[in-house]
Amino acid sequence: MAASILLQGGTLLLHGHDDHVESVKADLLIEGSIITRIESDIEPSSGTHIIDCRDKVISPGFIDTHHHVWQTLQRGRHANQLLLEYMATGNFTSSLHTPADIFWGEVGGCLECLDVGTTTVVDHAHCNYSPEHSKAALAATLSSGIRPVFCYCPTPRLDSWDPFKINMDFLPPWVMSTLEELVAHTSLLNSRIQLGFAFDGAWLPKEVIVNTFDKVKSLGIKVITTHYVHNASLSTNSLMALGTPVAFSDLGLQSHSSVGVDCHSNQSASIPSELRLLLQCSRGLNNEKFIAQDKIPKRVNKTIEEAFNLGTIAGARAIGRGTELGSLKVGKKADIVVWDAASPGMVCAAEEDAVAAVVLHSSPADLEMVIVDGVIRKEGGKLKSVDFSEGNEIWDGENGIWEWKEISKELTRRRVEMMKKVEKIDFQAATKGVIQGFYIDEEKIMESV
Ligand SMILES: [Zn+2]
Numbered sequence: 001m002a003a004s005i006l007l008q009g010g011t012l013l014l015h016g017h018d019d020h021v022e023s024v025k026a027d028l029l030i031e032g033s034i035i036t037r038i039e040s041d042i043e044p045s046s047g048t049h050i051i052d053c054r055d056k057v058i059s060p061g062f063i064d065t066h067h068h069v070w071q072t073l074q075r076g077r078h079a080n081q082l083l084l085e086y087m088a089t090g091n092f093t094s095s096l097h098t099p100a101d102i103f104w105g106e107v108g109g110c111l112e113c114l115d116v117g118t119t120t121v122v123d124h125a126h127c128n129y130s131p132e133h134s135k136a137a138l139a140a141t142l143s144s145g146i147r148p149v150f151c152y153c154p155t156p157r158l159d160s161w162d163p164f165k166i167n168m169d170f171l172p173p174w175v176m177s178t179l180e181e182l183v184a185h186t187s188l189l190n191s192r193i194q195l196g197f198a199f200d201g202a203w204l205p206k207e208v209i210v211n212t213f214d215k216v217k218s219l220g221i222k223v224i225t226t227h228y229v230h231n232a233s234l235s236t237n238s239l240m241a242l243g244t245p246v247a248f249s250d251l252g253l254q255s256h257s258s259v260g261v262d263c264h265s266n267q268s269a270s271i272p273s274e275l276r277l278l279l280q281c282s283r284g285l286n287n288e289k290f291i292a293q294d295k296i297p298k299r300v301n302k303t304i305e306e307a308f309n310l311g312t313i314a315g316a317r318a319i320g321r322g323t324e325l326g327s328l329k330v331g332k333k334a335d336i337v338v339w340d341a342a343s344p345g346m347v348c349a350a351e352e353d354a355v356a357a358v359v360l361h362s363s364p365a366d367l368e369m370v371i372v373d374g375v376i377r378k379e380g381g382k383l384k385s386v387d388f389s390e391g392n393e394i395w396d397g398e399n400g401i402w403e404w405k406e407i408s409k410e411l412t413r414r415r416v417e418m419m420k421k422v423e424k425i426d427f428q429a430a431t432k433g434v435i436q437g438f439y440i441d442e443e444k445i446m447e448s449v
Pocket residue numbers: 066067068124227231262263
């Protein structure tokens with residue numbers, strides 16, 4: 001049960017008119033799961049948990065709008081792999097995961113998000129090998145304490161690795177009946193969870209797609225995600241040769257854009273890191289145009305504030321929850337992160353421009369506290385323990401209260417077991433199978449251009 005928490009004397013990053021962000025010294029009161037007051041010198045009632053926030057910057061928690069959270073056991077395997085290789089070595093290795101592996105991978109992914117200040121994650125959960133796999137994934141997100149938008153995903157499955165054969169029955173009856181079952185559970189369980197739908201089956205016949213979306217809408221699902229090449233993460237897009245994300249492009253889509261990490265198997269899940277990459281890449285591309293014509297740009301093309309907003313208020317709007325999430329405002333959900341403004345990385349920058357300090361100077365080590373739905377999930381720079389029994393009504397494979405240290409040991413043990421399975425697979429042959437299965441024109445695959 002969330003108690004009252006008073007964040008006292010911190011520098012709050014407050015969104016105002018036109019999403020302009022102001023740094024304001026004030027107190028912030030949380031009652032239950034809601035921000036109830038933002039004022040100077042709030043007098044706490046008895047029992048309020050008071051946190052001294054002098055020398056702290058307080059910002060809304062970050063919102064990651066595209067992430068495959070199950071992939072923790074894959075980490076480090078794709079550092080030099082393009083999409084074609086990753087499809088076999090990454091995406092399809094979901095087939096090697098048991099439901100318990102998916103649970104643990106998902107726990108690892110959610111806790112990394114919390115550790116780096118992400119309070120809401122849109123999980124494009126393409127791990128649906130069986131009803132148990134998706135139930136395990138959803139139970140893990142619930143136990144972790146993050147605010148998940150769990151986008152249940154009909155997932156391409158393999159019939160066999162050798163020969164490499166994709167199962168063409170993309171939507172067997174259990175896929176949609178499992179979604180109905182999850183909807184029934186989540187409406188009862190916890191308002192922190194939102195169910196969405198992830199769909200990458202645009203190649204299916206029109207009537208199948210229409211019927212599927214009619215069903216999804218009839219279940220009250222509002223957030224639907226899919227893949228498009230100019231996707232959410234500059235890190236993953238750059239690695240996989242998928243172009244530059246649309247958020248800061250010249251296409252004029254910024255007001256409808258947000259950012260996500262995509263694959264934490266490839267890089268950190270830190271949204272400020274992604275914002276920094278995106279911002280500086282956009283500036284670099286813009287500057288190149290001037291340099292090519294022997295000209296000098298008069299001003300930067302994108303600002304720190306625009307980058308910060310992509311990871312906060314714009315993310316909230318992207319999932320239709322701009323009135324509830326994405327900024328520090330009375331009446332909104334208490335999803336909040338507290339930075340150490342006196343850290344070696346942030347000192348001086350935080351006093352001059354706190355938004356710049358977060359976007360350009362911070363590291364996850366500067367994050368002292370993370371609050372989701374009014375509950376402290378990271379304190380003193382350390383993740384709090386998680387209670388797996390919270391997810392037992394959905395999937396009861398794991399329970400008990402776990403500290404991060406023990407969770408990391410279990411992840412390491414499971415990774416070793418996973419690698420024993422991975423070593424038996426001929427990924428070169430599998431990649432050829434991917435090329436055939438997805439009708440990729442081999443003539444286009446070049447060493448250089
Ligand atoms: Zn993706």
